[in-house]
Amino acid sequence: MSESLVVGLDIGGTSTRALVATTTGTVLGRGRAGGGNPTTHGADAAAGELRLALTAALAPVDPGRVSAAAMGLAGAGRLLADPVARAAFDRVWDQVGLRCGYDVTGDALAAYASGTPHPDGSIVIAGTGAIAGEIRDLTLHRVADGHGWLLGDAGSGFWLGREAVRRTLAAIETGQPRSGLPDLVMTELLGDPATGGGPRAGPARRTVDALVQAVTARPPIALAALAPLVVRAARADDPVAADVIATAARLLAGSVGRIRGDGDRGPIVLGGGLLTGDTPLSAALGDALRERWPAAPLVTAGDGAAGAAWLAARTLPDVTDPAALHHRLLGAGVLP
Numbered sequence: 001m002s003e004s005l006v007v008g009l010d011i012g013g014t015s016t017r018a019l020v021a022t023t024t025g026t027v028l029g030r031g032r033a034g035g036g037n038p039t040t041h042g043a044d045a046a047a048g049e050l051r052l053a054l055t056a057a058l059a060p061v062d063p064g065r066v067s068a069a070a071m072g073l074a075g076a077g078r079l080l081a082d083p084v085a086r087a088a089f090d091r092v093w094d095q096v097g098l099r100c101g102y103d104v105t106g107d108a109l110a111a112y113a114s115g116t117p118h119p120d121g122s123i124v125i126a127g128t129g130a131i132a133g134e135i136r137d138l139t140l141h142r143v144a145d146g147h148g149w150l151l152g153d154a155g156s157g158f159w160l161g162r163e164a165v166r167r168t169l170a171a172i173e174t175g176q177p178r179s180g181l182p183d184l185v186m187t188e189l190l191g192d193p194a195t196g197g198g199p200r201a202g203p204a205r206r207t208v209d210a211l212v213q214a215v216t217a218r219p220p221i222a223l224a225a226l227a228p229l230v231v232r233a234a235r236a237d238d239p240v241a242a243d244v245i246a247t248a249a250r251l252l253a254g255s256v257g258r259i260r261g262d263g264d265r266g267p268i269v270l271g272g273g274l275l276t277g278d279t280p281l282s283a284a285l286g287d288a289l290r291e292r293w294p295a296a297p298l299v300t301a302g303d304g305a306a307g308a309a310w311l312a313a314r315t316l317p318d319v320t321d322p323a324a325l326h327h328r329l330l331g332a333g334v335l336p
Contacts, residue, residue, distance in 0.1 A: 129146065
């Protein structure tokens with residue numbers, strides 16, 4: 001008899017990724033589409049992206065062979081509680097030929113599972129937003145932060161962007177040299193003075209007002225787009241950017257500390273675009289976490305869709321060694 005197949009989905013506000021794999025860890029298909037979070041995009045638009053991603057991933061296989069599926073989704077509880085969104089997702093499931101059910105879990109749990117098969121540990125994510133979570137028996141037990149840009153997300157991409165503008169405003173008002181991070185922020189928001197773009201000269205108040213207007217004319221979350229400037233400046237040893245990064249790392253470590261005991265030896269998984277790459281923030285946060293939890297392995301999150309697929313597969317009868325399956329699907333991501 002042919003081996004079972006599983007489907008994993010990583011559904012975010014900007015992209016939807018699907019993966020089909022065997023229960024022995026062979027990936028057979030992948031699909032990618034636009035943002036599929038119904039809270040962000042509405043039920044019908046999200047379902048359309050879900051269909052595109054699933055159709056591509058399932059193209060090489062018979063969908064009827066899929067035995068289990070799981071999706072990691074920010075705000076998973078809202079999907080489960082929203083009959084319109086759930087019905088839209090169910091219709092897509094039928095349209096693409098899937099006959100199994102699907103589990104919906106938070107993106108934090110899927111990110112954790114993409115980093116380690118250990119049943120108990122912690123996850124900290126810093127992307128556009130930020131959240132920390134305690135995992136018990138591969139269930140998200142409790143969280144810290146994740147409150148959104150208005151009330152929290154300390155250390156996130158949004159936070160970095162907002163702090164970059166704040167530091168720039170302070171530099172202008174105190175007459176500090178306009179170099180490093182402040183210069184990058186002003187060029188991004190007001191234009192390059194070499195091309196005549198933007199009110200970069202003249203009274204400080206006029207420049208401050210122009211910066212404030214440039215920020216407030218955009219959606220607040222757009223400040224996250226300035227996070228790469230902080231990373232760039234920190235890599236160039238700019239002291240302002242370095243202090244922003246250090247503060248962000250301290251805040252993220254503090255969020256982990258709210259949901260993790262001092263003697264905990266379980267792994268800590270680092271997820272989100274600001275922490276999974278070789279960034280100054282991932283390095284600073286790693287140092288802070290090692291100082292407080294020296295016995296805890298630090299692990300980078302992997303492919304969230306593969307993490308979700310592993311969550312779907314691990315309890316199937318033909319999966320006798322979930323840890324080995326995890327290694328085949330996701331490899332090892334322990335940080336040096």
